[in-house]
Amino acid sequence: MERVAKACRTAAGLPNVEIVGIHMHIGSQILSAQPFADALQKLAGFCGELKAKYHSFRYVDIGGGIGIQYQAGQKPLSPKAYAAKVMPVLKRLGLSVVMEPGRYLVGNSAVLVCRVQYVKHNGKKTFVVVDAAMNDLIRPMLYEAHHDVLPVMRRKGVFRADLVGPICESGDFLALDRDLPVAEENDLLALTSAGAYGFTMASNYNSRPRPAEIMVDEKQSFVVRKRETWKDLVRGEILPG
Amino acid sequence: MERVAKACRTAAGLPNVEIVGIHMHIGSQILSAQPFADALQKLAGFCGELKAKYHSFRYVDIGGGIGIQYQAGQKPLSPKAYAAKVMPVLKRLGLSVVMEPGRYLVGNSAVLVCRVQYVKHNGKKTFVVVDAAMNDLIRPMLYEAHHDVLPVMRRKGVFRADLVGPICESGDFLALDRDLPVAEENDLLALTSAGAYGFTMASNYNSRPRPAEIMVDEKQSFVVRKRETWKDLVRGEILPG
Numbered sequence: 489m490e491r492v493a494k495a496c497r498t499a500a501g502l503p504n505v506e507i508v509g510i511h512m513h514i515g516s517q518i519l520s521a522q523p524f525a526d527a528l529q530k531l532a533g534f535c536g537e538l539k540a541k542y543h544s545f546r547y548v549d550i551g552g553g554i555g556i557q558y559q560a561g562q563k564p565l566s567p568k569a570y571a572a573k574v575m576p577v578l579k580r581l582g583l584s585v586v587m588e589p590g591r592y593l594v595g596n597s598a599v600l601v602c603r604v605q606y607v608k609h610n611g612k613k614t615f616v617v618v619d620a621a622m623n624d625l626i627r628p629m630l631y632e633a634h635h636d637v638l639p640v641m642r643r644k645g646v647f648r649a650d651l652v653g654p655i656c657e658s659g660d661f662l663a664l665d666r667d668l669p670v671a672e673e674n675d676l677l678a679l680t681s682a683g684a685y686g687f688t689m690a691s692n693y694n695s696r697p698r699p700a701e702i703m704v705d706e707k708q709s710f711v712v713r714k715r716e717t718w719k720d721l722v723r724g725e726i727l728p729g
Numbered sequence: 730m731e732r733v734a735k736a737c738r739t740a741a742g743l744p745n746v747e748i749v750g751i752h753m754h755i756g757s758q759i760l761s762a763q764p765f766a767d768a769l770q771k772l773a774g775f776c777g778e779l780k781a782k783y784h785s786f787r788y789v790d791i792g793g794g795i796g797i798q799y800q801a802g803q804k805p806l807s808p809k810a811y812a813a814k815v816m817p818v819l820k821r822l823g824l825s826v827v828m829e830p831g832r833y834l835v836g837n838s839a840v841l842v843c844r845v846q847y848v849k850h851n852g853k854k855t856f857v858v859v860d861a862a863m864n865d866l867i868r869p870m871l872y873e874a875h876h877d878v879l880p881v882m883r884r885k886g887v888f889r890a891d892l893v894g895p896i897c898e899s900g901d902f903l904a905l906d907r908d909l910p911v912a913e914e915n916d917l918l919a920l921t922s923a924g925a926y927g928f929t930m931a932s933n934y935n936s937r938p939r940p941a942e943i944m945v946d947e948k949q950s951f952v953v954r955k956r957e958t959w960k961d962l963v964r965g966e967i968l969p970g
Contacts, residue, residue, distance in 0.1 A: 688933065688935075710970065712968070724957065726953055726954065728951035
């Protein structure tokens with residue numbers, strides 16, 4: 489808080505800088521409203537001071553971090569519960585409110601659909617190898633994140649297996665030691681909650697073109713991003729002289 | 730070994746499949762020749778059997794995994810030491826040899842150059858914020874990999890700091906708690922050993938266009954991959970109806 493106050497004093501002395509607001513960001517994938525309320529409570533007095541001091545001060549950005557449901561049993565933070573906690577404080581402040589609920593808006597709006605290449609038994613373990621990989625969805629490997637796996641065609645039962653991609657490293661997994669829908673070659677599976685930190689973190693690792701993005705509106709569907717081709721991989725390349 | 734023999738017997742019964750070779754891959758970034766010799770020794774008898782049984786059998790792929798030097802004190806595996814261990818076995822086999830020393834060839838042929846945006850002191854810690862990020866080189870975050878950091882302009886001394894990128898998450902680091910070259914705003918720094926698993930794993934996370942690739946030949950240099958632009962980020966996108 490002291491450093492912020494100091495930064496404001498510095499900014500106030502600059503002829504071309506206006507102090508218009510303050511930004512708060514307390515973390516990611518938070519599933520309770522209380523931390524937001526606590527942080528905002530801390531900020532509130534400070535906002536009052538800044539508002540009194542600088543007539544240009546008019547925004548409070550309450551940041552992102554609203555958690556979503558990645559798996560059954562996980563209780564997402566409801567907008568209502570969130571509002572109930574933060575609105576009383578915000579109302580008193582009388583500032584324009586900015587917020588960044590990106591994951592909340594798009595996280596559960598998309599699934600990653602993949603096709604089973606084959607089912608491999610290696611001693612005690614079963615691997616379901618699909619045509620999606622860590623280059624398409626790196627969250628499981630990067631953050632040990634959980635994405636539910638659903639069968640696209642209704643299947644009976646589950647089996648214990650790893651869901652893995654075809655990339656040449658042991659870290660190429662999408663789900664580890666999970667009860668997966670019993671799947672056969674050519675079955676389609678869907679990884680849920682792929683709308684946030686999915687495509688945006690996708691790479692061309694192993695020379696894999698990135699997948700298409702399809703928007704579904706009721707019974708209509710639209711390609712909203714073309715599937716990449718080999719040409720996209722080498723477009724920027726130039727052979728010297 | 731039993732499963733491989735079984736697979737070969739199955740393959741031998743298929744009219745359009747030829748058994749031409751065997752592939753061995755024991756891991757990555759291996760810094761001693763002995764594991765290769767040990768594995769090859771295990772494989773050798775088996776190769777002999779397959780060669781005797783199937784006249785089409787003529788290749789042994791001894792895989793990749795030859796380690797390189799990522800930091801001072803780490804002793805890279807020399808081609809000579811490697812050859813001394815594997816050649817005696819390979820010679821006896823009388824097969825064509827295939828190998829995959831990708832990282833060994835390109836890993837230390839490239840550096841990632843970045844520019845210091847600012848140096849930030851946060852209580853006890855110092856952060857050097859540069860314009861490269863985890864989307865450009867994800868190995869430090871993904872594998873806790875070490876890449877040396879060198880000053881492009883000669884600087885005096887080092888300071889203890891984290892080298893971080895401008896991406897909106899705490900995992901966006903390139904080097905943690907390291908003695909970094911004393912750097913100021915606008916200084917250029919080079920991350921070494923960026924030739925393997927660097928650009929190929931780069932993403933457009935945070936809407937960051939991927940960097941240019943420059944080939945340097947003595948005093949000449951060539952852009953061999955154009956820096957991406959905003960246009961590259963949205964090229965594939967289509968607004969529905």
